[in-house]
Amino acid sequence: MGTPLGDFIRARRDSTQPESLGLPERGRRRSPGLRRQDLAARAGISVEYLTRIEQGRDRNPSVAVVNALADALGLDPAERGHLRYLAKITGGECVAHPRPAPPSRQVRPSLLRTLRLLEPGIALVTNKLGDVLARTAAFETVTIGSGLLDTDSDTDTDTDIPNFTRYVFTDPRARTFFADWDEVADEQAFDLWLGPSVETSEWFTAELAPLAGPDLTRRLNRHVVPRRGVLRLNHPSGHELRLLREVLDVSSDAQQLVVLLPEDEATAEAVDLLRGRSHGRLRAIS
DSSP: OOOHHHHHHHHHHHHOOGGGGTOOOOOOOSSOSOOHHHHHHHHTSOHHHHHHHHTTSOOOOOHHHHHHHHHHHTOOHHHHHHHHHHHHHHTTTTTTSOOOOOOOOOOOHHHHHHHHHTTTSEEEEEETTOBEEEEOHHHHHHHTTSSTTTTOOSSOOTTSOOBHHHHHHHOTTHHHHBTTHHHHHHHHHHHGGGSOHHHHHHHIIIIIHHHHTHHHHHHHHHTOOOOOOOEEEEOTTSOEEEEEEEEEEEGGGTEEEEEEEESSHHHHHHHHHHHHHOOOOOEEOO
16 A cells, blocks of 8 residues: 555656656656656665655655655655655654644634734635635625635534635536636645644545545645646636735644735736725634
């Protein structure tokens, strides 16, 4: 049985063309990408050891080996970070620690005050599973009519919280609302790896996987590190919005403060027009 670490290394090896690393083309081969013997040679390890790592039979490669594999595969900084994360969870470094608690759905008063200071900007607070825990009125403005907030009510409960991940994979409207749906889906699937393991597993197994199907599961197994470029929204009003994202981690709460900024003048003007139609208020789960 494989491991996330082995799956990721194998996926990157299969998607790496030898010529991109300055290696000679060796003609036709049965499988795509970089040969195992070439990767092992570049990383300075044996083919047998690399095979054990990829197949999940060695779960504790040293930091030096992990870094050597990252260099050999030519990984970018985001991919290197993900490789280190997978090495940590595969090696079981957290076994001696208590089981992680589910992510908090409470937003600290000081973070809510910070969010209020961002009005009339477009901003929200989320946790690692994609729950929308608090948002400005402007965020409601740019998402109204998309279906993203349809599960919300004036008396929020744990099962009645807007969730980006659930929306992306289970609501057909998401494929129209997000102009680059495939890229957004890659991002949401990737972020599930960063959520607390117990909560992620329970939530994924019980709620999301049966509804999302292969659109989610194949992304989880691919380990594609997302690029997180400009977020393009097709607003139901007919406006196309192009938004830049600034993400600030609130690590003590396993939450994020996300600020969306107009990428161009046309988007800024469209957001101003949409704001004029809306009289929302700051909303938070309580």
